[in-house]
Amino acid sequence: MTLFSKAVERIDAQSATIGAMFGGDRRVFGSRTRDPRREAAILEAERFVYDIRYGRRPLTHFAEAMSTSDFPSLFADSLDRQLYGSYTATIPTWKNYARAAVVNDFRPVKRFATSGVRGLLSKVGELAEHERRSMTETPYEYEVDKYEAGFALSWEAMINDDLNAFMRLPQDLAESAIDSEEYFVTTLFCDASGPHATHYTGGNDNLLTGNPVLSRDALQAAITKLMKRRDANGNPITVKSVRLVVGTGLALTAQEILDTTEYRTVDANGNVRVISGNGVAANLGVDVNYWIDSVATTANADTSWWVFADPNGARPAMEFGRLRGYEAPALFEKIPDTRRVGGGEEPWSFDTEAAEKKIKHVFGGAFVDTKMTVASKGTGN
Template sequence: MTATLFESGVTRLDAENAAIQEMFGGMRRVSTGARRNTDQFTERLVQFETFMDGIRTGRRRLAHFAEAMSSSDFPLLFDVSLDRQLYAAYAAITPTWQNYARASTVNNFLKVQRYATSGIRGLLQKVGELAEFERRSQTETMYEYSVHKYEAGFAVSWETMMNDDLGAFLRLPQDLAQSAVDSEEAFVTQLFCDASGPHASHYTVGNANIITGNPGLDRDSLQAAITQLMQRKDERGNPIVVKGVRLVVGTGLALTAQEIINTTEYRVVDANGNVRVIQGNGVASNLGIDVNYWIDSIATTANASTSWWIFADPNGVRPALEFGRLRGHEAPALYEKIPDMRRIGGGEEPYSFDTESAEKKVRHVYGGTFVDARMTLASNGTGS
């Protein structure tokens, strides 16, 4: 673009918009004498600054900029300054823990105690004439945990808010609220998952809650695991009724789990070559799938992509996990610091007098524990 083309374009636009310029107080001109005293480069630079000043202050329409110069003349300026967008925040995860952990409410920060009793329930014994009946004793198991306070926040300066033409900082309170949702999901996940997959402190041979052979997830292994869970017995050999099962996987097994559930027909060939068609998948009844995205972050080994868990319905007699919130503070709360700055003559300013910053934070109070190892089974998927 030559200087002549630019100057002629500006001269024509100035002539067309004389009335508009007069309405807004006119546009500052560079004197003819000053132009004679500057070289050609400085002259064009001053003229361009004057032209852009008119656009910034509203005395000249933005369309004139595009008419006088094409976007190809200033690719960086258009890309950075005039065509900017704020990408949306990453989609918030949908929490899954309510489907396999029991939600509870606690009264304060002191330890809460949960008791599980057993030993009295059992089949009655036949008693002969004048014979003694069986006197049973009850056993007790105590689980305890306490809730803790969790917080996060931010401070934004006055200058930052003034420069925030894209509204990037207006969504920060929403991000804080989502942080509380993420924190709940991550906390519950850490109760049953560690770096190697199924939590080594809870899924043990002694607890008999490791799926036999640590198989990978497929229809047969899932069916065997559900059967194993539904065959659970208490301390006296009484059956534990399981009315619903949740399959929990990370993203590595999300598609596999969905394919198992969505399959509507199986064909089985026996040793004689006979084909048997099985309608349905045989495992979908009373079974739900939960894809827990935090498993991929907590399980830091390759087992994150192969581990899977099943849980009995947490609303049954006894849950595998319990998650508790503080009474009266069940939901996360957003706070902002009370501003202490006021203009002389009136008008509150939402900023600190000393630092001219605005501060906000979120607070959430929660805790939980692993409860009953009988109510869950897991496999790391390694086949060993």
């Protein structure tokens, strides 16, 4: 052990070769003169390296004896490698405030909103003519488009993939389809400045006056505006539930409003009134849309907020359509054209030795009824 300890010290100091450490270049096996001490040292060194290789020695022994600089080829790559998982796709929220539909083909589809006949009955005198009403219609039109993405892997890359890094790629394509749907619907109601300027206007009466910041009072005003909606004939539009949609900048604020269990008000005379609950949580849900931060490129991304009526009511604020027969994203792979001599197909291209996969998704949509939503830029002006 004393001899071996000295040998380890000399290895650390890089001051000797293997032959010099263990007594020169004399033959050990088959020689007439045997050196038991030298043979024992060699066997001990072999046992030490064997134990290190199969994890039978503590790592501290290895660190004290040898460093990675002693073996530049062996430790050129890390012995401890780990593959991190990819980022998780955003949780889709659009189904909570946009109606899902199915279209038959790529031709434009039309949706019609009718009104004009519904209304209060008029009192009619004896032998008098009754009121004759006419129906009006408002058309909405959109078409679906095809969206694709894919990848190709070389044969060498797959052989070298000891961490199975490429096994995740088809799942990444599937999650790309989820992100694409959420992003598309976000662009229907949001633009660079927040609420989409085409749909949220003073003329449509769906942009809150003063663009108030998100608060309980402002949210109450937005919900009240939705509840007071009237059609062209002045008939009330029933809104049974609403969804509050915000970006990540207002996620905590929205949740705090929803989770409030007590609300206090003070009147002009200083009297305090305690209200159990927050007064707005009934039939209200909160959706955090992560793509708002990407679509709204100004500071309004952190302040804008939207309120939508239940999309399953009479009319939705938006409609998102998928192609019939392709409602779900479809994953494809290129048919291999390589076969071994003697039989057996290989999943590679004969010319390039690459394996290819792609995903295809067909969807589209449109903004339908501006009465079914209210928004604010949250700028306070």
